[in-house]
Amino acid sequence: MSSLPWICRSCTRALAKARVPKLVRYSSNEAPSLPPALLQRARSLTAEYDELQKTLASSFEPAIAKRAGELSRVASALKEWEKSQSSIAELAAMIDDPKQDPELSSIARDELEAEKASVVTLSRNLSASLTPRHPFADFPCLLEFRPGPGGLEGRYFADSLFKMYKALCVRRGYRANVLKYEMADGAGDQTSSAGEGPLQEAILEVQDPGSYDIFRSEAGMHRVQRIPDTEKSGRVHTSAVAIWVLPSFPESSAEEMDIDNPESDFYVNPQDVKVETMRARGAGGQHVNKTESAIRMTHIPTGTTVSMQDNRSQQRNRDSAWKMLRSRIADKRREQREEEAAQLRNKVLSKGQITRGDKIRTYNYNQDRCTDHRAGLDVRNLSSVLEGEENLDKIMQAARDWLIGKDIEMVIAEEELKAKKAT
Numbered sequence: 001m002s003s004l005p006w007i008c009r010s011c012t013r014a015l016a017k018a019r020v021p022k023l024v025r026y027s028s029n030e031a032p033s034l035p036p037a038l039l040q041r042a043r044s045l046t047a048e049y050d051e052l053q054k055t056l057a058s059s060f061e062p063a064i065a066k067r068a069g070e071l072s073r074v075a076s077a078l079k080e081w082e083k084s085q086s087s088i089a090e091l092a093a094m095i096d097d098p099k100q101d102p103e104l105s106s107i108a109r110d111e112l113e114a115e116k117a118s119v120v121t122l123s124r125n126l127s128a129s130l131t132p133r134h135p136f137a138d139f140p141c142l143l144e145f146r147p148g149p150g151g152l153e154g155r156y157f158a159d160s161l162f163k164m165y166k167a168l169c170v171r172r173g174y175r176a177n178v179l180k181y182e183m184a185d186g187a188g189d190q191t192s193s194a195g196e197g198p199l200q201e202a203i204l205e206v207q208d209p210g211s212y213d214i215f216r217s218e219a220g221m222h223r224v225q226r227i228p229d230t231e232k233s234g235r236v237h238t239s240a241v242a243i244w245v246l247p248s249f250p251e252s253s254a255e256e257m258d259i260d261n262p263e264s265d266f267y268v269n270p271q272d273v274k275v276e277t278m279r280a281r282g283a284g285g286q287h288v289n290k291t292e293s294a295i296r297m298t299h300i301p302t303g304t305t306v307s308m309q310d311n312r313s314q315q316r317n318r319d320s321a322w323k324m325l326r327s328r329i330a331d332k333r334r335e336q337r338e339e340e341a342a343q344l345r346n347k348v349l350s351k352g353q354i355t356r357g358d359k360i361r362t363y364n365y366n367q368d369r370c371t372d373h374r375a376g377l378d379v380r381n382l383s384s385v386l387e388g389e390e391n392l393d394k395i396m397q398a399a400r401d402w403l404i405g406k407d408i409e410m411v412i413a414e415e416e417l418k419a420k421k422a423t
Helices: 009-017 036-058 062-096 102-129 151-172 211-218 286-290 314-344 382-386 390-422
Strands: 141-147 176-183 199-206 220-226 237-247 273-278 294-299 304-308 359-364 369-372 377-380
Touching: 036 062, 036 102, 036 390, 062 102, 102 390, 141 151, 141 211, 141 314, 151 176, 151 199, 151 220, 151 237, 151 382, 176 314, 211 237, 211 390, 237 314, 273 314, 294 314, 304 314, 359 382, 359 390, 369 382, 369 390, 377 382, 377 390, 382 390
Parallel strands: 220 359
Antiparallel strands: 141 199, 141 237, 176 199, 220 237, 273 294, 294 304, 359 369, 369 377
8 A cells, every 4th residue: 555646735845844854955056965874874775785686686585585675765766866966967067068059058957957856856755765664564554542631522523533534544445444433421322513422432443554654643632622512602622532543463464473473563472361251331232231242351461451342242342352452562562662762862763753642633623724733734624624535635644744754864863873983
């Protein structure tokens, strides 16, 4: 699964605000260049790629082929960037040549400006290729929704966000499956004027490979500002909804990701899990009253708890609970590794990490606006966002660009640290 193939102007501005490393300034006939640390890393990895290709030409080894595949995007991006640099140098030489025909010089100037614009994009592509690929990038994902502060309003908006991402999946043709959709106890059948239900918790599984990479920038606290139906004085209330984006273990996965392999992030020792059965709550008639189909699992070492009751079958609830438990634990292990790596790199990552407490986005109903605070992007026509239409695409792309910018900052910091140690 691939990401969106375009970046709009507003997203480009957001990318710049995200402190993506700036290109070195250049005069009218000079080519823009990358920060030296990035260029050095790109050339080093490309040299490694060339050596691996020579080895593969004589004998095939899976480990070497895998590494070569990882480096191929760097080698390809560097080749395109160097080709553009060469074209800029040739055009600049034509312009500076006093013997050159004036008409040809004029054409060369126009081509030079176009090539300079192109090399800016190629530089960003090369920078992005140098960032480490997320370990769960190719996995399906689970989107978990929980209302935060704000009482009933927070529950209503959690339902809106659930429907928003579900509509997005339908429009893009993603395979989405509702694992859990549970209303708050005591809320009854009440709904908002917009038809929102008082959601207690929901889990949406996006089954397409690579969906984790697409949705991972959506993790965090989503804030809503609007006037509730019950507000008589017309005051704007603020509520929040927490969204977790967890990797979902793919059923047809590689051997090294086997859930039975203790080295896998998704491995959970059954002896460490307490399993309880109980009667389901809510609507369901005799099924609720007479059968213990609901499942609660607790991972004793971490205290992670998962409960499932949406299915009438206890076995299906058990399977869903195991999937959710593995995903939560795998994500915790990944977060722990990132925190440890951040400490070793002088906390380069910690400033840019998306954690569960961050307020990443605001949905302002009165101003008909959605704002992503990380990318600094405002999108008007809020209904288009909440209905999962193209405006949501724009704001999600801007958030992903911001993530890439933080990854590039990390790479530069690492290379500069290496350079200091070498001197």
